Amino acid sequence: MKIAYFVHDLADPAVARRLSMLRAGGAEPVVLGFRRTEGAPGEVAGVRAIDLGRTYDGRLGHRARTTALAALGAGRWRGLLAGADAVMGRTLEALATAEAARRLAGVRAPLIYECLDIHRLMLGEGRAGRTMRAVERALLRRCALLIVSSPAFLREYFEPRQGVGRSLPIRTLLVENKALELSGGRPRVQAQPLGPPxxxxxxxxxxxxxxxxxxxxxxxxxxxxxxxxxxxxxxxxxxxxxxxxxxxxxxxxxxxxxxxxxxxxxxxxxxxxxxxxxxxxxxxxxxxxxxxxxxxxxxxxxxxxxxxxxxxxxxxxxxxxxxxxxxxxxxxxxxxxxxxxxxxxxxxxxxxxxxxFVAGEADCRRLVNAVAGRAADAQDDPSPAPRLVA
Missing domain, CATH: 3.40.50.2000 (Glycogen Phosphorylase B;)
Structure with a gap:
């Protein structure tokens, strides 16, 4: 299974963990992402990394412009996306780029939204907040699957504010931020010194x-x-x-x-x-x-x-x-x-x-199967999928 994975920060250790999970679950990921570091990594978790440009913490205007430019040029990734079975976007800016690439490349694979935080801008009642929620809602309508790392994101935001489960009958998947271990066995942890301090x-x-x-x-x-x-x-x-x-x-x-x-x-x-x-x-x-x-x-x-x-x-x-x-x-x-x-x-x-606390190989397989199987028919079946804890 080929998964095109668009991410907000190639240097984020959690991105490397997710790529490792996808690979361990049997997928062949392709990773395209922005970066917060000066230099772009050549690969992440053994996967060749395609650099989409640098963004900065707190500079939302710059991030929006960089995202728009990446989306406008998304057609050049047609070859990378060819044959993809799913297209995933990690965070809203990556999702917007992923959807532009999916459409410009003519890829019919399902779109997956992975949300790990709800930025405060998304909750504002001013013009900016309402606009961002409208953009997210429009993208959610095109998604086959929404992945979150906490049940409270669904309970407190996606369900009451974005209509997930009501006006947006999208499938949801809970994948907690667990430590990933694929080798088996418990790691040795040194004995802590006595306190105080x-x-x-x-x-x-x-x-x-x-x-x-x-x-x-x-x-x-x-x-x-x-x-x-x-x-x-x-x-x-x-x-x-x-x-x-x-x-x-x-x-x-x-x-x-x-x-x-x-x-x-x-x-x-x-x-x-x-x-x-x-x-x-x-x-x-x-x-x-x-x-x-x-x-x-x-x-x-x-x-x-x-x-x-x-x-x-x-x-x-x-x-x-x-x-x-x-x-x-x-x-x-x-x-x-x-x-x-x-x-x-x-x-x-x-x-x-x-x-x-720990995700293993079985969790990785369940994640990939969920993205591949449950996501593929989600738009035809509005019933909610069981939430997976990986």
Whole structure:
């Protein structure tokens, strides 16, 4: 099965994970994407990468122009798309480009929309918000399948705001942001050092100004109690001066980007994982289920989340992690923490079946089969498909 996969950022580790899943499921993906880095990768997860141009965090106008230019020139990819069994777009800008390419190349394969975030612009009641929702709705009408990473995206946005399941009888597929392991067996995770100080890891997309303020304030006030390790790719447009804020504290460190192979070591070096996000509070931040949630479960760091958001509800349902009604409670939680109490938190995580946090080969096959089979006849059969958790 050939899948043409259009993505928003070729350098995003989650894109590499999805390509690995598609390949492990029996598909032959072709990846075409924008990039947020200066240089374009030649390949992603063993798949040759076609560069569509550079875009930038926060510069929505530039991204819109780059997307439009890519769409206008989409006919040149006719050869790459020939014989495709499905055309997937990851995020709205990639979906728009994918649909333009599909039509200009004369490809009749079904269109698939993969949505991993609901940008705050999509929820505005001004002209821009209404226009973007109208564009998305028009594209959804042409889609055979909608893939989301959190059930709250359907419950809070696609169903009530875009009419999915009512005026838009599109099939939906839930594919959580689980860690991917294809080799089998559980990775070795080093034993965490005893606390205090208790070490908190903040991994992945670093984009929440308030989270950085909470963590650095606590670290400055209580160097005896907490250390903070930050790994990933900061969205510098979201911070006043990320590097200076981190550098002024000896017990806070930013250690750069990482690969999937680094995860056992990174999580093995911390006691807790920061899974709180305020970037789009009450909206996307309240609905998402982030990568770090599953990585924490896989590698044994206790996730810290707010009780009244989807991440907190996920933890509560499994009776794991630290759930706060307000981040001001964190200092008291850590003051009362003992090594015995932390070991209990770790034991509770270890007791959860690992398929809760990890996707394997069977999940990859189910994903590809869903894209191939269920997507192909979705426009003829309006009944909702079972939601797949991969």
């Amino acid at each position: 208790w070490r908190i890891g903040w991994m992945g997309a670093i984009r929440c100004r308030r989270s950085l303020q909470i963590l650095t304030d606590l670290a400055a006030r209580r160097p005896d109690l907490v250390e903070v390790r930050i790994h990933g790719r900061p969205a510098y447009t979201e911070f006043d001066d990320f590097d200076a804020q981190v550098a002024r504290l000896p017990n806070v460190a930013f250690l750069g980007a990482y690969t999937a192979e680094d995860l056992p070591r990174l999580y093995g070096d911390v006691h807790f994982s920061w899974a709180i996000d305020y970037m789009e509070a009450g909206q996307n931040s309240a609905w998402l289920l982030p990568n770090r949630l599953y990585e924490s479960g896989r590698y044994g760091a206790a996730p810290i989340a707010l009780s009244d958001v989807e991440t907190g509800r996920y933890l509560a349902a499994r009776r794991i992690g630290v759930r706060l009604d307000d981040p001001s409670e964190l200092e008291g939680v850590l003051e009362r923490m003992t090594n015995e109490a932390w070991r209990r938190l770790r034991a509770e995580i270890d007791a959860v079946p690992q398929e809760t």
